[in-house]
Amino acid sequence: MNYDFTSVIDRKGRDAYAVDWIGKEPGIAPEVPDEGFDCIPMWVADMNFPVAPPIVEALTERIRHPLFGYFELSERYFEAIIRWQERSRRVRDLRAEHIYMDNGVMGGLISALKVLCSPGDPVLLHAPVYRGFKDTLHLCGYHIVYSRLIQDENHVWRMDFADMEKRISENGIHTAILCSPHNPCGRVWEREELLEAMELFRKYEVFVVADEIWSDLIFKGHRHIPVQSISEDAKNRTVSLYAPTKTFNLAGITGSYRIVYNSWLRDRIEKEAEMTFYNNKNVLSMHALIGAYSPESEPWVEELCRVLEANMGYACTYIRKYFPGVSVAEPEGTYMLFIDCGRWCQIHKKTLDEVLKAGWRVGVGWQDGRLFEADCHIRLNLAMPFVRVQEAFRRLRAYVFC
Numbered sequence: 431m432n433y434d435f436t437s438v439i440d441r442k443g444r445d446a447y448a449v450d451w452i453g454k455e456p457g458i459a460p461e462v463p464d465e466g467f468d469c470i471p472m473w474v475a476d477m478n479f480p481v482a483p484p485i486v487e488a489l490t491e492r493i494r495h496p497l498f499g500y501f502e503l504s505e506r507y508f509e510a511i512i513r514w515q516e517r518s519r520r521v522r523d524l525r526a527e528h529i530y531m532d533n534g535v536m537g538g539l540i541s542a543l544k545v546l547c548s549p550g551d552p553v554l555l556h557a558p559v560y561r562g563f564k565d566t567l568h569l570c571g572y573h574i575v576y577s578r579l580i581q582d583e584n585h586v587w588r589m590d591f592a593d594m595e596k597r598i599s600e601n602g603i604h605t606a607i608l609c610s611p612h613n614p615c616g617r618v619w620e621r622e623e624l625l626e627a628m629e630l631f632r633k634y635e636v637f638v639v640a641d642e643i644w645s646d647l648i649f650k651g652h653r654h655i656p657v658q659s660i661s662e663d664a665k666n667r668t669v670s671l672y673a674p675t676k677t678f679n680l681a682g683i684t685g686s687y688r689i690v691y692n693s694w695l696r697d698r699i700e701k702e703a704e705m706t707f708y709n710n711k712n713v714l715s716m717h718a719l720i721g722a723y724s725p726e727s728e729p730w731v732e733e734l735c736r737v738l739e740a741n742m743g744y745a746c747t748y749i750r751k752y753f754p755g756v757s758v759a760e761p762e763g764t765y766m767l768f769i770d771c772g773r774w775c776q777i778h779k780k781t782l783d784e785v786l787k788a789g790w791r792v793g794v795g796w797q798d799g800r801l802f803e804a805d806c807h808i809r810l811n812l813a814m815p816f817v818r819v820q821e822a823f824r825r826l827r828a829y830v831f832c
């Protein structure tokens with residue numbers, strides 16, 4: 431390994447919600463572990479790895495010039511995004527005018543929804559669902575209509591196109607959110623799946639917000655297909671949201687960007703984003719992206735994906751071997767593992783709350799799957815040094831699934 435994916439770094443008291451918020455948010459955060467167990471943070475979607483060296487260099491270089499006044503996005507910022515999109519996704523027609531910086535994907539999502547629909551309108555989402563979508567849409571008054579993903583005979587999560595069509599037509603839906611790759615299910619949608627979904631959206635005139643924040647974290651044998659690359663129609667009915675924050679562990683610095691080809695949508699969304707003033711640019715976020723999307727960061731991302739894939743492989747094999755009754759769909763990307771404890775709970779006459787708490791007591795800081803609209807599931811973040819994953823699964827075997 432060329433980069434540091436093995437050091438166990440103590441994040442306590444160093445601005446880490448995943449660590450410092452343990453025991454402070456009942457129902458959301460894990461409870462404080464029993465004496466003798468440290469907490470392994472497996473709930474919040476950030477990584478326990480130091481960032482890629484070019485990011486530190488870019489930030490350090492900028493901080494050495496100690497003036498941080500108002501600024502405009504530089505050409506280097508747009509060039510970095512255009513280059514990254516071309517290198518990693520073969521996007522060839524992206525220009526600076528299609529790109530807007532947001533301070534976060536959720537902000538970008540809401541700015542887009544304000545144009546595509548109004549409070550009370552139905553919005554199609556898949557369930558299981560990323561909790562942030564659910565909470566943000568509720569807060570802003572949109573009516574969520576779920577179409578459930580279903581697992582095929584190989585446990586692969588699939589869209590249920592017949593159900594999507596029924597819900598779209600019955601509810602008069604004209605806006606959908608597509609999470610690609612999917613959190614928490616770890617699906618990297620295949621071209622045929624996206625084609626079918628986008629054809630359905632075309633048929634019913636549904637505009638799409640594609641959240642592609644996870645699209646750099648893809649495992650061998652899979653490829654991220656940008657939703658806008660599916661067809662000319664998809665390109666014009668989709669607002670795509672990207673960010674370096676998941677890939678490079680920069681959530682605390684914030685920053686994402688929108689790609690919108692349709693000029694009407696683009697101008698309308700820009701107006702909504704600017705109206706609230708929430709979206710003022712952050713100069714360090716810009717420089718972090720320039721470092722992150724530099725050619726020198728590419729091998730870091732490749733190595734990260736191999737590390738995450740190995741952690742996932744280890745966890746899935748371990749579950750199949752030692753936790754009979756717990757079922758798992760092997761993720762194709764992301765660093766989230768979503769396990770189904772339904773049968774295990776049935777066999778052992780336990781509730782999901784009992785299982786969750788048993789994990790928390792021994793420092794396995796995992797997260798309740800009901801927050802993601804899934805019964806009897808638990809979500810685990812595996813973006814941490816392998817020894818910590820090993821330790822978490824050792825504790826689960828010794829104290830929880832025993």
Ligand SMILES: Cc1ncc(COP(=O)(O)O)c(C=O)c1O
Pocket residue numbers: 475533534535536537560562609613641643673675681685686
């Ligand atoms: C699918 C998805 N979208 C968006 C976000 C958060 O993005 P941001 O912090 O830029 O709002 C997350 C974080 O976990 C996520 O999983």
